[in-house]
Amino acid sequence: MKQGFRQSMAWLHTWAGLVTGWVMFCVFVTGTATYYRTDISHWMRPELRPAAVEPGIAAERGAAYLKVHAPKAVAWYIALPQEERPLLDVYWFDSFDTPIRQATLDAGTGQPSTARATQGGDFLYRFHFELQMMPLIGRWIVGASALILLVALVSGIVTHRRIFSDFFTFRRDKSAQRGWLDAHNVTGVLALPFHLMITYTGIVTLAFTLMPWGVASAYRGDALRFFTEAGQNPAGRAATGRPAEALPLAPLMARAQGEVSEPLEMAIVNNPGDAAATVVAVFEEPKGLAHRHPQVVFDATSGDVIDRLGTLKPAAHVFTSFLGLHEAHFAGPALRVLFFLCGLMGSATIATGLVLWAVARAPKAGAAPGFSLRLVRGLNLGTILGLPIGIAAFFLANRLLPVDLVGRATWEGGVFFGAWGLAALVGLARPQARTWREMGTAAAVLFLGVPFVDVLTTDRGLDFLGFDAAMIAIGLLLAWGARKVSRYRGPARARAAAPDNLARA
Amino acid sequence: MTPSSVLLTLALSFAGLSALCLAMDRHHRAIFRGAPSRRRARALRVAGWCGIGAAFAAAVITADWNFGPVQWLGSLTGAALLVVGLVSYRPRWVRPAALVALPVAAVAAFLA
Numbered sequence: 048m049k050q051g052f053r054q055s056m057a058w059l060h061t062w063a064g065l066v067t068g069w070v071m072f073c074v075f076v077t078g079t080a081t082y083y084r085t086d087i088s089h090w091m092r093p094e095l096r097p098a099a100v101e102p103g104i105a106a107e108r109g110a111a112y113l114k115v116h117a118p119k120a121v122a123w124y125i126a127l128p129q130e131e132r133p134l135l136d137v138y139w140f141d142s143f144d145t146p147i148r149q150a151t152l153d154a155g156t157g158q159p160s161t162a163r164a165t166q167g168g169d170f171l172y173r174f175h176f177e178l179q180m181m182p183l184i185g186r187w188i189v190g191a192s193a194l195i196l197l198v199a200l201v202s203g204i205v206t207h208r209r210i211f212s213d214f215f216t217f218r219r220d221k222s223a224q225r226g227w228l229d230a231h232n233v234t235g236v237l238a239l240p241f242h243l244m245i246t247y248t249g250i251v252t253l254a255f256t257l258m259p260w261g262v263a264s265a266y267r268g269d270a271l272r273f274f275t276e277a278g279q280n281p282a283g284r285a286a287t288g289r290p291a292e293a294l295p296l297a298p299l300m301a302r303a304q305g306e307v308s309e310p311l312e313m314a315i316v317n318n319p320g321d322a323a324a325t326v327v328a329v330f331e332e333p334k335g336l337a338h339r340h341p342q343v344v345f346d347a348t349s350g351d352v353i354d355r356l357g358t359l360k361p362a363a364h365v366f367t368s369f370l371g372l373h374e375a376h377f378a379g380p381a382l383r384v385l386f387f388l389c390g391l392m393g394s395a396t397i398a399t400g401l402v403l404w405a406v407a408r409a410p411k412a413g414a415a416p417g418f419s420l421r422l423v424r425g426l427n428l429g430t431i432l433g434l435p436i437g438i439a440a441f442f443l444a445n446r447l448l449p450v451d452l453v454g455r456a457t458w459e460g461g462v463f464f465g466a467w468g469l470a471a472l473v474g475l476a477r478p479q480a481r482t483w484r485e486m487g488t489a490a491a492v493l494f495l496g497v498p499f500v501d502v503l504t505t506d507r508g509l510d511f512l513g514f515d516a517a518m519i520a521i522g523l524l525l526a527w528g529a530r531k532v533s534r535y536r537g538p539a540r541a542r543a544a545a546p547d548n549l550a551r552a
Numbered sequence: 553m554t555p556s557s558v559l560l561t562l563a564l565s566f567a568g569l570s571a572l573c574l575a576m577d578r579h580h581r582a583i584f585r586g587a588p589s590r591r592r593a594r595a596l597r598v599a600g601w602c603g604i605g606a607a608f609a610a611a612v613i614t615a616d617w618n619f620g621p622v623q624w625l626g627s628l629t630g631a632a633l634l635v636v637g638l639v640s641y642r643p644r645w646v647r648p649a650a651l652v653a654l655p656v657a658a659v660a661a662f663l664a
Contacts, residue, residue, distance in 0.1 A: 215573045215632070217640040237632040240625045335618055377619065381558035385626035392633070 056205040061404065063199035065423070067192040068401045069430045070178075072394060074189055076434055077175040078245075079390030081168065082375060082383055083517075088132060088167030090514045091445045093505040095133050095162050100154045102127045102304070103297030106314040108157030109137045110296055112150065113319070117141070121286075123316040128154040134162070164455040165445055170463070171438070176253070179460065183256070190253040197246050203235065210236055224406050231399040234392045241389035242396065248373035251366065277363040281344045281354045284323045291322035293347040303328035303343040306355070312340065322348060337364055338371035398431045421478055428474030429467075432486040435525065437467030439493035442518070446497075446504045480532060487529030494522030556663035557614035561607050561623055563657035565631035568603020570650035571596045573635050582643045604628070610657075614664045 050058075080087065089095075109125035117123065117139040126136040135152040151160045166173075177185030204210070214236065217229045235242065255262060255270075262273045274280040296314055304311060307330045315327040324347035329340050337359070344354035359367060371377060375386045405424050410416050416424070444462035448455055470486060498515035501507075573579045575596035577587040588596065607627060612620035638646050 212576070215569075215576070215579060215636050215639050217636050219640060233633075233636050237636065238629045241629060336622075372622070379554065379558075381555040382619070382623055382626060385558070385623075385630050388633070389626065389629055392629070 053206060053208070056202040060199055060202040060206045063195050063202065064397075064400050065404055067195040067199065068397050068404075069426055070188065070192040071196050072397045072401070072430050073178070073434055074175055074192070074249075075390060075394040075397060076438075077171045078249075079387060079394060080438070081172045081175055082378075082387050082390065084168035084172050085132060086168070086514060087171065088169065090501075090511050091165045091167040091442075092134075092162045093501075093507050093511075095160075100128055100133075101297075102311040103300035105135050105154050106296040106300055108154070109135050109152060109314070110316065110319075112152055112157055113137055113139060113316075116150070117148070118320065120319060121317070123319055125314040125316075127311055127313060129310075129312070134160055163445070163450045165459055166456050170441070170460060176249075179464075186253055186256045190250065190257045193246055193250050193253070194257075197243075197250065200239075200242055200246060204239070207232060207236070224403070227399055227403040227406050231396060231403055234399065235396040238389045238392040238396070241386075242393055244372060245390075245393065248369040251369040252373055254366075277366075278356060278359045279339070279363060279367075281325075281327060281342060281356060283317065284325055286318040286321040287323045289322040290320055291324070291348045293319070293324055293326075294350050296326065299326050299345050299350060300328055302350075302352075303330075303345075306343060307341045307357075309333050309341060316347065319347075324348065325353065332371070332376060334377065336371045336377060337367040338374060338376065339364075339367045398427075401427045401431065422475075424478035425475035426471075428478055428482055428486060429471030432483070432490055433467045433470035433474060435490045435521070436470045436486070436493060437463045439490060439497060439518075440466035442497045443493065443500055446500045484529050484533045487525050487532060491522045491526035491529060494518050494525060497522075554614075554664060556660045557611070558623060558627065560614060560657055560660035560664050561611040561627040562631055563653040563660060564603050564607035564610055565624075565627045566634060567650045567653040567657065568600045568605075568607060569628070569631050569635045570600075570646050570653070571603060572600030573639060573646065574650075575600060579639055579643075579646075582639065583646060610661065610664075 105127050106125050109127075110123065113120065113123045113125070120139040120141055121143060122140050124138040126138070128135055133154055135154040135157070136149065137152060138147050138149045140147055151162070151164075152158060153160045173179065176189050178188060179185070180188070207213075213229070213232060215233075217226075217233050219226050219229075250257070262270050266273045271280065271283060275282045293316070296316075300311060300314060307328075309330040309332070311328060312331045313329040315329060316324060317327070318324045326345045326347045328343045328345070330342070332338055332340055339359055340356075342354075342356040343352060344356075345351065346353050375383065378386055401423070405420060405427060408420055410420070441459055441463040444459045448458055448462075452458060470489075473486065474482060495518070497518040501511060501515060574583065575588065575593045577593075580586075580588045580593075587593075608620075608624050611624035611627070614620075615623050634649075635646065638649060
């Protein structure tokens with residue numbers, strides 16, 4: 048096989064992009080939405096209003112609940128109310144071999160919250176890296192796809208012959224293939240720093256899942272000790288088995304707050320009720336790229352400070368900086384818009400690349416498409432329009448499902464997958480240009496419907512202007528795309544030969 | 553990393569990238585009559601790179617070394633997308649928009 052370097056890279060780019068495209072499109076779209084995770088969570092719990100509760104008092108309310116409902120737990124985690132999430136979330140492990148358990152409390156009373164049960168923005172966040180599968184399998188699939196995407200990115204840069212001369216070029220008046228290729232190049236090249244950064248740092252966040260062997264062989268199964276030595280977790284203390292009365296949490300939280308300027312985020316009680324119990328005050332990350340949380344550790348019975356975590360060793364600092372860059376918690380509202388835009392461009396790069404694969408292989412007019420082309424077209428439809436349909440249905444379900452429905456939070460996820468699955472089936476059954484137009488219109492109507500349903504079902508319309516504006520913008524974008532597809536007549540010079548060029552897209 | 557600091561970086565990036573875009577034969581032709589003269593193309597190119605450099609300086613000064621480079625890269629992406637959109641849908645707006653970006657940058661610099 049005699050081929051130039053660029054041709055072999057083009058081959059690699061085409062196939063690496065195709066096999067990971069569908070998964071990575073979903074990862075990019077849900078990841079982009081996750082930049083507004085707290086806003087989404089806020090919108091999905093319209094009953095909650097901002098309430099100022101002293102963090103120490105809230106911690107004690109959480110501990111009081113856990114004392115009754117989880118007295119034998121090995122660890123309590125009390126997530127303190129924040130401005131954007133005025134709730135008290137308590138988590139506990141009955142033993143470290145059982146799954147974590149959770150309850151959501153009203154921060155003002157310490158009683159179970161009466162707000163609607165929902166996973167909020169956390170649903171899309173977890174889907175972003177676990178695809179709603181078993182965590183390990185989902186992370187492996189996302190991690191492996193991201194590795195291949197990195198290959199596709201680098202080979203794509205090599206393949207692109209005119210990065211600089213075509214930098215600003217988007218030719219809409221030439222052939223369909225030219226237009227899709229330009230769209231793919233423009234969205235890919237203009238946000239290239241973001242694409243490389245987000246893919247690479249994304250792989251880094253999954254590093255311990257993808258390459259567990261280093262830690263496993265050096266620490267012989269005691270992975271917790273690794274995180275302790277890296278300065279990320281305080282050292283654990285084994286339970287003594289002797290019960291002891293713990294000090295109240297509020298004074299400890301107040302003392303910790305005296306040492307750290309950031310707001311308190313969480314109170315952790317290890318071995319509650321035991322003589323060796325410890326209390327950890329966890330703070331929000333300080334301003335900076337790195338994603339790290341200052342912590343102060345107390346002996347729960349004597350109240351002595353036994354550990355302080357703040358600064359990290361260089362390797363851990365690099366690691367947490369990569370995490371910080373990926374999550375962009377540091378970004379204020381303006382910079383966040385730019386991150387969001389870059390995420391959309393990443394999604395668009397993948398989507399246009401997938402469509403381009405099918406357009407470039409369109410059969411001659413009159414010839415029937417083969418099985419693989421039909422399959423790719425169907426999967427493209429089911430992913431590129433199916434996922435947005437699922438997300439819009441997820442938001443609508445949040446407003447329309449009865450508040451007292453049993454297993455409500457799970458139902459919302461069920462609606463998401465139900466709507467998406469239905470769209471995917473339609474796409475696979477009729478992978479044609481007409482279906483792009485119809486499904487695009489359906490997605491647009493669903494997104495435009497979200498603000499209307501919101502206004503009709505809650506009295507908080509004015510508090511959610513930003514969210515509703517975003518829904519309308521996405522809906523209009525989809526409607527515009529659907530209109531483009533329906534009005535597309537092919538380029539002027541090819542019109543006589545092929546009346547509906549995109550019918551073969 | 554205040555909104556005005558982001559706006560400043562964005563406006564300077566936009567002005568710079570517009571100049572670089574206009575320095576290219578294909579885009580110059582779409583907006584004015586004919587290709588730019590060699591002198592004009594070089595002047596636009598120099599102005600463009602100066603704009604991008606100024607955007608970097610502004611980002612680092614107003615958002616310091618920690619966030620400045622991130623903000624600069626993000627602004628370049630956003631500004632470039634705007635230039636591409638204008639050049640392919642409203643080519644005649646590129647030059648006035650780039651000229652408007654300069655006073656916008658000045659106001660944003662005053663606020664940042």
